[in-house]
Amino acid sequence: MISYAPRYIFNFVFFTLIQVLVLNNIQLSGFVNPYLYILFVLTLPFETPGWLLLLLGFSSGMVIDIFSNTPGMHASATVFMCFLRPYVLRLFAPRDEYQPGTIPTMGYYGFAWFLRYAVILVVAHHLFLFFIEVFSLTHFFSTFVRVLSSSALTLILILIAQLFSQGKKQGR
Amino acid sequence: MRNFIRFIIKYHFTILFFIIEAVSLLLVINYNAYQRSSFLSSSSSVSGGILKRYSAGSEYLMLRDINEDLARENAYLRSRLPESFRASRDYFNLVNDSTSMQEYIYRSARVINNSTHRRFNYLTLNKGRLNGIEPEMGVISNKGAVGIVKNVSDNYSTVISIINTRLKISAKLKESGFFGSLEWDGTSYQHVYLLDIPRHANVSVGDLVVTSGYSSIFPEGILLGNVEDVELDKGASFYRIRVKLSVDFKNLSFVEVIGHNSIAEQINLEKISEDD
Numbered sequence: 001m002i003s004y005a006p007r008y009i010f011n012f013v014f015f016t017l018i019q020v021l022v023l024n025n026i027q028l029s030g031f032v033n034p035y036l037y038i039l040f041v042l043t044l045p046f047e048t049p050g051w052l053l054l055l056l057g058f059s060s061g062m063v064i065d066i067f068s069n070t071p072g073m074h075a076s077a078t079v080f081m082c083f084l085r086p087y088v089l090r091l092f093a094p095r096d097e098y099q100p101g102t103i104p105t106m107g108y109y110g111f112a113w114f115l116r117y118a119v120i121l122v123v124a125h126h127l128f129l130f131f132i133e134v135f136s137l138t139h140f141f142s143t144f145v146r147v148l149s150s151s152a153l154t155l156i157l158i159l160i161a162q163l164f165s166q167g168k169k170q171g172r
Numbered sequence: 173m174r175n176f177i178r179f180i181i182k183y184h185f186t187i188l189f190f191i192i193e194a195v196s197l198l199l200v201i202n203y204n205a206y207q208r209s210s211f212l213s214s215s216s217s218v219s220g221g222i223l224k225r226y227s228a229g230s231e232y233l234m235l236r237d238i239n240e241d242l243a244r245e246n247a248y249l250r251s252r253l254p255e256s257f258r259a260s261r262d263y264f265n266l267v268n269d270s271t272s273m274q275e276y277i278y279r280s281a282r283v284i285n286n287s288t289h290r291r292f293n294y295l296t297l298n299k300g301r302l303n304g305i306e307p308e309m310g311v312i313s314n315k316g317a318v319g320i321v322k323n324v325s326d327n328y329s330t331v332i333s334i335i336n337t338r339l340k341i342s343a344k345l346k347e348s349g350f351f352g353s354l355e356w357d358g359t360s361y362q363h364v365y366l367l368d369i370p371r372h373a374n375v376s377v378g379d380l381v382v383t384s385g386y387s388s389i390f391p392e393g394i395l396l397g398n399v400e401d402v403e404l405d406k407g408a409s410f411y412r413i414r415v416k417l418s419v420d421f422k423n424l425s426f427v428e429v430i431g432h433n434s435i436a437e438q439i440n441l442e443k444i445s446e447d448d
Contacts, residue, residue, distance in 0.1 A: 021226050024287065033289055050185035058192050065199075067219050068287065069294045069330065072199025079196060083189040132200060133291060 004045055004103075012060060015040045020067040023157075032146070034153040035074075037064055038125055039161055041082055042118060045103045050086065057082030070133075077129035081121050088120050106162040118158055119151075126151045220284070220328040224298055227284040231425055238425055245314045276391050277431040279304060281311075284328075288361040288421045292338055295319060295331040297427065305329050308389060310430040316395040316418035317341070317383055318427055329429075334396075335361050335421055342387050343396055346380040348373055354381070354396060354415065361421050363400065366413040373411070375402050381415050388435050 019037040026034060041057050048056075061078030065071050089104065092113060099108075106114040126147045134143050180187060231238070281303075285296035299305050301324045311318040311331050319333035320341075332339050335356045343366055344351035352368035366381055379399045385392025401414040 020222075051188050054185075054188050054192050058196065061196070067223070068290075070200075070290070070292070072196040072201075076193055076196035076200060079189065079192045083185075083193075086185070132197075 011040050016063050032149045032153050034157050036157045039158050043103055043105050046098045053082045054079055073132050077125050080128045081125040084124055092117055122154050123151045223285040275433055278428045280428050283424050291358045293333045293336045295333050297329045300325050300327045300329045302326050305429050310390040311427050312394055313419055313427045318419055342384045343381050344384040346382045351384045362417055364415050366415050369411040371409055388432055388438050
């Protein structure tokens, strides 16, 4: 558990900076904002205790909030996603359970598994985030389109990031 | 009691989730209260410092555009010099000397953080209280009005921009003088809507929209944009006018903050009249 710490501290800082300095400035046709920083929470180890998971989710969301002047929005969406994570993991558990010493990444459990796992959590996060942002159901349809298009872009970025980290592992 | 503790231990994950979620939703709802404490916004010194360093880099890439803007403004200002007017001996003019009683003071500042894709867009400037910037001051660029200062820390300030659904600005049509309020609907960063213009007003596409000067945050006549489309619903007594903003919020690096010298006097006077 402790041996994971440096790697995840690096992930936290790295994804936060990428999000704040690069991705927050990206906007395609007024609809699509990718949120790559949630990959940090997605790849936390299986054994992470629930309380730590929620606290990490809260703090990573809060850091993004502080940089983009939206106190609470990203934090609440990320905490919601963290809450769903154990249930989604249980839902997609392989027949012989998750192996000890592995983490939920594409490198360990394959493309199809990771895609299913990521799609559900990313869409849940974006749904929560965009509806909290609008804070009403009046623009339901346009918000929904935003959720779907942004989720697609976030997923593509997550998959690309996963491919990179996978490549590093095989190189060793 | 023991059952209660067992219950908490068993469901600690869900309970903790609800507690943290409640805290973050509280943050969202008390948004304005939290905006006031600059600790949680991008005018705080840590995040402000990082963003400043980043904008120093990205600004370098935009130097060509900035130079062009500055050169254009230089040319404009030079054309306002006394030397560029022909003196005619046939008349003499009475000059209102504005230096004896200066009403507005301009301070230049640099934009170090900016967003255009949210519903509530804010800018961060590299100057703050120590540079004489106070909340409620107007912010303009050389192309037109940008927004209003919201929070100020010692060295940074945040600006609520015109393309923020929480901001309404008092604006008028330059030609006819009819005034209304300018609002953003949260979709396109290049367009805002001018509301409350009565239907008997003359509006045509291309008319200039400027600040009205009633709120005394902006001086009168600062350019906001021009009319792009005029809508009038059946039975409605007010126009809904789409205005193309003159400022390109995607490309904004130098702004000026407007201080109003006698604003306290005006507000006090208006308060007295309201209390009567």
